[in-house]
Amino acid sequence: MKEKNLTVIEHIDEIRKRLMVIVVFFVIAVIGSFFIAKPIIKFLQSEAGYEEFHAFNVVDPIALYLKVIIFLAIVLISPIIMYQFWSFISPGLHETERKVTLSYIPFAFMLLLVGIAFSYFVLVPFVMNFMKDLSAELGITQTVGINQYFTFLFQILIPFGIVFQLPIVLLFLSRLGILDPAKLVKIRKYAYFTLFVIAAFITPPDIMSHLLVTVPLFILYEISIVICRVGYRKFLKAEEKRKLEEIKAEQQRQIDEVMGNLEK
Numbered sequence: 001m002k003e004k005n006l007t008v009i010e011h012i013d014e015i016r017k018r019l020m021v022i023v024v025f026f027v028i029a030v031i032g033s034f035f036i037a038k039p040i041i042k043f044l045q046s047e048a049g050y051e052e053f054h055a056f057n058v059v060d061p062i063a064l065y066l067k068v069i070i071f072l073a074i075v076l077i078s079p080i081i082m083y084q085f086w087s088f089i090s091p092g093l094h095e096t097e098r099k100v101t102l103s104y105i106p107f108a109f110m111l112l113l114v115g116i117a118f119s120y121f122v123l124v125p126f127v128m129n130f131m132k133d134l135s136a137e138l139g140i141t142q143t144v145g146i147n148q149y150f151t152f153l154f155q156i157l158i159p160f161g162i163v164f165q166l167p168i169v170l171l172f173l174s175r176l177g178i179l180d181p182a183k184l185v186k187i188r189k190y191a192y193f194t195l196f197v198i199a200a201f202i203t204p205p206d207i208m209s210h211l212l213v214t215v216p217l218f219i220l221y222e223i224s225i226v227i228c229r230v231g232y233r234k235f236l237k238a239e240e241k242r243k244l245e246e247i248k249a250e251q252q253r254q255i256d257e258v259m260g261n262l263e264k
Contacts, residue, residue, distance in 0.1 A: 018084040025080045029073035037068045044153070045146075049128060053146035060147040067150060075116070075161075079109045093176070096238055101172060108168040115164030116157045118216070124156060126212055163198070163217065167224040174231040177239065181228040184221075191221055 041064065045053060055061055082105045090098045135142050173179035184191070199213040 014088060018088055022077065022081055022084055025077045026073055029076040030069055033069040033072035033076065037065060037072060040072070041065070041068055041150075044150070048144075048149060049132075050142075050144050050149075053144055053149060055147065056145045057147070060145065064147050064150050067147075067154065071154060071158075075112070078112055079105055082108055094238070094242070097176060100175060100234075104168050104172060108165055111164045111168060112161045115161040118164070119156050119160035120153075123160070123213060124153065127156070159198075164220065166220055167227050170224045171227045171231045174228040175235055177232070177235045179228065179232075181225055181232050184225045184228060188221075188225075192218060195221060 057063075083102075086102060086105065090101075093101065132142070170179060170184070174181060195217040196214055199210055199217060
């Protein structure tokens with residue numbers, strides 16, 4: 001582990017540098033997203049299943065445009081954000097831990113995209129169909145606001161993108177020895193209940209939509225436990241190897257000290 005004791009001011013300065021890098025890449029991503037936001041908005045509109053959208057406020061079009069640009073920019077620079085976070089904590093890690101945890105970043109980005117894709121292609125259609133059927137049963141004519149529709153999309157896409165980071169986060173903690181997988185097994189029923197409640201909040205009140213979200217979340221939790229076990233075993237092996245090396249180093253130091261005294 002690197003011996004690098006930083007003062008509070010130095011830590012703050014380090015954070016400031018990391019944030020500056022993120023801001024620079026964010027600005028670049030915003031500029032790039034400006035050119036791809038319009039076709040994405042049109043595509044999402046065409047896939048929504050409504051004949052037309054309405055703007056209930058004069059600034060709704062620009063507000064929507066900015067929301068999509070910012071969303072795209074954050075997704076694009078998420079690997080940069082993860083790398084900057086890793087760079088900030090890496091001085092406190094051993095060499096092996098630094099290399100291993102760095103390799104998690106591409107997988108975390110992939111899981112973010114998988115979570116967003118799952119929520120859009122699987123969950124959103126169920127929610128939209130449920131709302132349309134309910135409106136028809138109640139005799140309600142839906143007048144859909146473009147800004148409201150995209151806000152609804154973000155409220156589903158963003159949480160799922162974050163939730164799908166669970167395996168990587170738990171693997172990261174177990175690889176550092178912070179989290180014991182046995183604890184995840186002990187709290188399984190509480191975790192299931194929490195995931196069940198989360199699914200209830202983000203799905204309409206019909207059993208199929210609820211199961212469609214709850215079951216993948218349960219599977220994701222079980223996968224996280226398996227992955228954590230692998231990471232924790234590697235941590236224990238690394239710790240055992242490190243302790244043996246320390247013992248050998250100490251024995252060698254004592255031998256050198258004895259030999260030095262004999263030569264005197």
